Amino acid sequence: MEALNDFLSTLGGFVWGPFLLIPLLLGTGLYMTFRLTGLQVRMLGRALRHGLIDRNDHGGAGDISNYQALTTALAATVGVGNIVGVATAISLGGPGALFWIWVTGVVGMVSKYSEAFLGVRFRTTDAAGEQSGGPQYYLRRGINGPIGKILAFSFAVFAIIASFGIGNLTQANAVAAGIHDTFGVDPWISGVVMFVAVGAVLLGGIQAIGRITAAFVPMMILIYVVGGLVVLALMIDKLPSTMALIFTDAFTGTAAAGGFVGSSLAMAIQYGVARGIFSNESGMGSAAIAAAAAKTSHPVRQGLVSMTQTFIDTIIVVTITGLVVIASGVWDQGSDTAGTMTATAFSTVLPGQYGGTIVSISVVFFAFSTILGWSYYGERCVESLIGRRGSLPYRMIFTIMVFVGATSELELAWTFSDLANGLMALPNLIGILILSGLIVRETRAYLKFDPMLRASATEVQQFLQEQGTDWK
Numbered sequence: 001m002e003a004l005n006d007f008l009s010t011l012g013g014f015v016w017g018p019f020l021l022i023p024l025l026l027g028t029g030l031y032m033t034f035r036l037t038g039l040q041v042r043m044l045g046r047a048l049r050h051g052l053i054d055r056n057d058h059g060g061a062g063d064i065s066n067y068q069a070l071t072t073a074l075a076a077t078v079g080v081g082n083i084v085g086v087a088t089a090i091s092l093g094g095p096g097a098l099f100w101i102w103v104t105g106v107v108g109m110v111s112k113y114s115e116a117f118l119g120v121r122f123r124t125t126d127a128a129g130e131q132s133g134g135p136q137y138y139l140r141r142g143i144n145g146p147i148g149k150i151l152a153f154s155f156a157v158f159a160i161i162a163s164f165g166i167g168n169l170t171q172a173n174a175v176a177a178g179i180h181d182t183f184g185v186d187p188w189i190s191g192v193v194m195f196v197a198v199g200a201v202l203l204g205g206i207q208a209i210g211r212i213t214a215a216f217v218p219m220m221i222l223i224y225v226v227g228g229l230v231v232l233a234l235m236i237d238k239l240p241s242t243m244a245l246i247f248t249d250a251f252t253g254t255a256a257a258g259g260f261v262g263s264s265l266a267m268a269i270q271y272g273v274a275r276g277i278f279s280n281e282s283g284m285g286s287a288a289i290a291a292a293a294a295k296t297s298h299p300v301r302q303g304l305v306s307m308t309q310t311f312i313d314t315i316i317v318v319t320i321t322g323l324v325v326i327a328s329g330v331w332d333q334g335s336d337t338a339g340t341m342t343a344t345a346f347s348t349v350l351p352g353q354y355g356g357t358i359v360s361i362s363v364v365f366f367a368f369s370t371i372l373g374w375s376y377y378g379e380r381c382v383e384s385l386i387g388r389r390g391s392l393p394y395r396m397i398f399t400i401m402v403f404v405g406a407t408s409e410l411e412l413a414w415t416f417s418d419l420a421n422g423l424m425a426l427p428n429l430i431g432i433l434i435l436s437g438l439i440v441r442e443t444r445a446y447l448k449f450d451p452m453l454r455a456s457a458t459e460v461q462q463f464l465q466e467q468g469t470d471w472k
Contacts, residue, residue: 008415015422016274018266025273025283028429029107032114035440040109043304043447044311050453051305057457062295063130066305068210069294073287073306075213076167076373077313078221079366080174081279083359086321087341090331093271094254094263095245098322100272101279105314108282109307114432114439116306118142119288120299121442121471127388130206133292134377135159135285136384139431142438151427155285156381158423162286163381164401165417166278167374171367172405173413178367182360191406194368199399202375206293209372220365221317227358228320231349235327242327259334274418277425280313284421285428289377297460299471300446301453324349371402442469 015021033040050057055067064072089097115135122141123133136159140152172194176187201208232239249268256262263271281287287306296302321342325331328345337344346355375398382390405413432439449455449463464470 005412005415008412008419012415012419012422015419015426016270018270021422021425022270022273024429025104025111025277025425026107028283028432029104029111032110032432032436032439033107035436036110036113036443039113039443040106040307040311044109044308046453047304047308048311050301051308054453057294057296057301061125061131063206063293064210064295065214066294066296066302068214069290069302070305070309071213071217072206072210072293072373072376073290073309074217074221074312074373075209075369076286076290076377077279077281077309077370078217078317079166079171079279079370080363081275082224082313082317082366083321083342083363084174084339085275085278086318087325087331088335088338089271089275090322090325091260091333091335091338091341092263093268094249094260095242095326095331096247096249096251096254096263096265096268097272097275098246098319098326099250100269101276101314101318101322104273104276104282105280105310105318108277108280108314109310111283111429111432112280112287112310113303113307114436115283115285115288115428116291117299117303117439117443118432118435119292120294120296120302121438123292126383131293132380132383134289134380134384135428135431136289136381137292138288138435139427142435143431147434148431151431152384155424155427156384158420158427159286159381160378160385162417162420162424163374163378163398165413165420166370167378168371168398168401169405169408169413170417171370171374172402173408174367175364176406178360178363182357187407188403191403194371194406195399195403197368198371198375198402199395201372202395202399206376209376210293213369213372216365217369220362220369221312223365224358224362225316225320227346227350227355227362228324231324231346231355232320232327234349235324238327239323242323245326246322258332259337260332261334276314276318278418278421279318280310282310283429283432284425285431286374286377286424289380290373297455297457298446298450298464300443303443304453 051070057066118138119133122138126132136156140148176190179185179190253264291306294302324345328348330345343356343359382394
């Protein structure tokens with residue numbers, strides 16, 4: 001097992017290294033940013049309003065509201081990576097890694113828009129009358145010939161594997177460990193409770209997942225964000241020097257200090273980008289699966305809503321974690337402490353056990369919500385390969401693996417998860433580049449017609465008829 005773990009770690013290092021996924025991720029994001037003329041900046045305010053205030057976009061086929069699609073994707077996106085992953089990046093790449101996480105987030109917003117747009121644009125209705133979409137569909141339906149089929153098949157296989165790794169085993173383990181450390185509850189008890197809870201939700205399908213996440217996700221993010229802002233307010237005098245350290249080290253690397261062994265510029269970029277994408281999942285294609293289930297009158301509108309996931313995840317939640325870890329001074333304790341680094345940072349500022357408790361409860365909430373979101377992603381990929389008949393067996397196996405994850409040691413699962421995440425992103429990013437012309441053309445046409453996202457469903461339908469586009 002140790003040899004297998006070393007092999008997978010080496011392979012993962014290549015996939016996430018400076019010669020494959022990192023330039024492809026950043027390059028795709030920068031390319032789409034240029035072609036869409038900074039869409040993620042100029043449309044952010046309207047996208048947030050449409051997703052968080054308007055919430056519903058009537059007139060299109062779909063199974064859940066665009067707000068529920070947003071929270072379902074956020075449930076899968078905002079996870080352990082927002083707490084442990086950020087600390088890991090900083091402990092290995094130095095404070096400058098946070099800058100590269102921000103870069104990944106900004107360019108990732110347009111990647112998230114692109115994949116969500118395609119998810120809705122090429123979605124289809126399955127045997128149960130529900131909407132199915134995502135890279136496993138748009139790569140095959142949008143790209144003619146064997147290339148599209150190979151890319152779609154590859155994505156589906158890697159996504160199913162990832163759903164059991166990043167989306168299940170590692171998250172369940174984080175929940176059980178967090179509850180044990182905070183409340184002393186035995187992991188097998190947590191495993192049983194999660195087994196029952198996850199199974200009950202999955203029986204209801206995407207509608208149940210959408211309802212749960214719509215109520216659950218805003219609360220969990222608010223608890224963590226408020227706690228983090230309180231900690232930062234208490235350290236406000238340290239924030240100027242913290243920001244200076246982040247921007248300086250982002251381009252120079254970081255010298256050894258304390259338990260920190262030092263890092264080069266390349267390490268800061270590598271760990272920043274890798275953990276950034278691990279956290280916000282932009283470019284991986286997973287969020288497009290949730291976007292495809294949304295009731296929306298046009299793919300552009302849901303693409304913009306989905307884009308806000310990366311903003312909320314990276315620019316808000318991840319930033320709070322990173323600033324707390326760096327400003328508190330615990331970032332240089334060494335990578336061996338990354339798992340508890342954020343909790344330690346909170347505890348050094350807040351009195352008593354409040355800091356550790358906030359982080360532990362947040363880990364539990366974040367991880368459990370990730371399990372729900374990824375269960376849907378994996379199920380839709382199984383369905384794309386073998387049909388609807390695979391849904392029930394997948395749900396049963398997925399639920400059982402929640403208990404396994406809660407009660408097992410998972411070093412190999414973490415290594416395998418990193419690799420599967422990277423392998424998922426490869427076919428999806430290639431597909432975005434191939435389909436970029438379609439994305440740009442239809443985005444420009446729609447935003448010229450409805451720049452404020454205020455058009456009614458009837459007006460949108462008339463626009464589609466005039467354009468001769470029947471995306472449904």
